[in-house]
Every structure is written in structure tokens, then in C-alpha cells.
Amino acid sequence: MIELRPFDSLGGANHGWLDAKHHFSFAGYHDPARMHWGNLRVWNDDTIAPQTGFPPHPHRDMEIITYVREGAITHQDSLGNKGRTEAGDVQVMSAGTGIRHSEYNLEDVTTRIFQIWILPTRDGEAPSWGARPFPKGERSGRFVTLASGYDNDNDALPIRTDARVVGATLRAGESAEYPIGKDRKAYLVPATGAVQIDDVRVNARDGAAISDMDVIRITAIEDSEIVLVDAA
Known part of the structure; x- marks a missing residue:
């Protein structure tokens, strides 16, 4: 089963410095049919103006993955971590028992990110943060795991x-x-381009909620950059 969620059907709000689109209910946007997809709780498509960002604020009990599509995001947190994550790269914050952080676009260009929140299946642990580059060449023509809850x-x-x-x-x-595997749920968003899954076309920034499929086969209609969450 593939449920297409076109970009123009997403919730959201434009705050001037932040133009936020929400694939799932978030902040002032509430849709009871779009509360979560398995343990995937949030997928925000954020456009952040230069020299602006999110001031320090708290989180706990959430896995927060940031995929930078354009520009860069600079993170700072109450653990003393500080880092700049560029386009194509990924950062992960495990909020654990509690953390405060800020996320700023300190660049002179607009930054565009996907921010993905997944409910943890382990709790009571100290917070942590990490980032790493994922050169596009390594994932040319194939899927590469960016963040994982599995030791292998x-x-x-x-x-x-x-x-x-x-x-x-x-x-x-x-x-x-x-x-x-048919017991899992997937949520796929092309950051750029357009792809086809079975007979469903998924354009850039559309969402595809996928279930009851053993193998997902994706064919690019245009040159495409794809992010997918494999959720329980």
C-alpha cells in the first residue's frame, strides 16, 4: 500500500524567518489521520532564512535526525557540543533524559532541512549528539544507512x-x-527530483507512506535524492 501525501497537502506555517511544512501533526497543525507512521512521529520540511534559527529550547525522550538539503545548520547544546552540518550530511540528537539545544543558519544563504523525529524504544539514557558527512557518491544508485538503531x-x-x-x-x-518486510512501515520523501514506486509518482518533497510491501522498488523519473525512514 502506498499513500501519497502531495507537498501542497502538508500542514505548516510561515514565520518569515522559518517556512515550515509538516508531514505529520506538529505545533499548530493537527490532522488526526497524520499523527505518526509507526514510530515515526515528525517529518518537518524547514526553510530557514540566513542568519536566523531556533534559539535554545529543551527536548527529551525523542530521536531527532536532521538531514541538510541545502546550506548548513549549526548546532550547540547543553552538553557542550557544537558542530556545523552541511548539505547532504546528517546529524542525530538523542534527547534521552533531557537536553537543551539551538539550531542556527549562520550562512549567507537559505538553509533547507528535513527534521525527522522518531519515538525511542530505549529510554532513561543520557542525551547525546553526533554528525557525519555522507558523500553523495557513496549512495549513488543504492541506499546507504544514515542513522540506525541496529548494531550491525x-x-x-x-x-x-x-x-x-x-x-x-x-x-x-x-x-x-x-x-x-511486510511488518514494517516506510516513509519516503524525495529531497529533489521525482520517483515512481509501482504506479505512484512521488515528486520532490511529496511524502509516500508505504506499508505491506516486502521490497520497495524505486525508479527515478528525474535525477533524484531520496530519504526514507524504515519504521517499526
């Missing part, structure tokens, strides 16, 4: 939940498969 995904950023975040870049006409 050694190169991925660790998250404390039964889920994976994977990414791929496909040239027009290329296909890639992701074996997921």
Missing part, C-alpha cells in the same frame, strides 16, 4: 529506536530496491 549498521549514526534512516541518489532511469 556500523557506519551509521546510532539512534535508540527500532528504525533506520537511509538515503540514495538515483539518476533518471535508475532503480534501487530497499528490502523492508
Whole structure:
């Protein structure tokens, strides 16, 4: 089953410095049919103006993955971590028992991110933060695991939940498969381009909520950059 969620159907709000689109209920946007997808709770498509951002604020009991599509985001938190994550790269914050952080676009250009929240399946642990580059060449024509709750995904950023975040870049006409299993749920968003899954076309920034499929086969209609969450 594939439920297409076109970009223009998403909730959201434009705050001037932040133009936020919400794939799931978030802040002032509430849709009882879009509360979560398995343990995936939030997928925000944020456009952040230069020299602006989110001032320090608290989180707890949430796995927060930030995928930078354009520009860069600078993170600082109450643990003393500070880092700048550029386009194509990923950062993960496990909020754990509690953390305060800020996220600023300190660049002179607009920054665009996907921010993904996944409910943890382990709790009571201290908070943590990490980031790493994922050069696009490594995921050309195939899926690469960006963040994972499983020990055997050694190169991925660790998250404390039964889920994976994977990414791929496909040239027009290329296909890639992701074996997921019928008991899992997937949520796929092309950061750029357009893809086809079965007979469903998914354009850039659309969401595709996928269930009851053993293997997801994605074919690029245009050159595409894809992010997918494999959720419990």
C-alpha cells in the first residue's frame, strides 16, 4: 500500500524567518489521520532564512535526525557540543533524559532541512549528539544507512529506536530496491527530483507512506535524492 501525501497537502506555517511544512501533526497543525507512521512521529520540511534559527529550547525522550538539503545548520547544546552540518550530511540528537539545544543558519544563504523525529524504544539514557558527512557518491544508485538503531549498521549514526534512516541518489532511469518486510512501515520523501514506486509518482518533497510491501522498488523519473525512514 502506498499513500501519497502531495507537498501542497502538508500542514505548516510561515514565520518569515522559518517556512515550515509538516508531514505529520506538529505545533499548530493537527490532522488526526497524520499523527505518526509507526514510530515515526515528525517529518518537518524547514526553510530557514540566513542568519536566523531556533534559539535554545529543551527536548527529551525523542530521536531527532536532521538531514541538510541545502546550506548548513549549526548546532550547540547543553552538553557542550557544537558542530556545523552541511548539505547532504546528517546529524542525530538523542534527547534521552533531557537536553537543551539551538539550531542556527549562520550562512549567507537559505538553509533547507528535513527534521525527522522518531519515538525511542530505549529510554532513561543520557542525551547525546553526533554528525557525519555522507558523500553523495557513496549512495549513488543504492541506499546507504544514515542513522540506525541496529548494531550491525556500523557506519551509521546510532539512534535508540527500532528504525533506520537511509538515503540514495538515483539518476533518471535508475532503480534501487530497499528490502523492508511486510511488518514494517516506510516513509519516503524525495529531497529533489521525482520517483515512481509501482504506479505512484512521488515528486520532490511529496511524502509516500508505504506499508505491506516486502521490497520497495524505486525508479527515478528525474535525477533524484531520496530519504526514507524504515519504521517499526
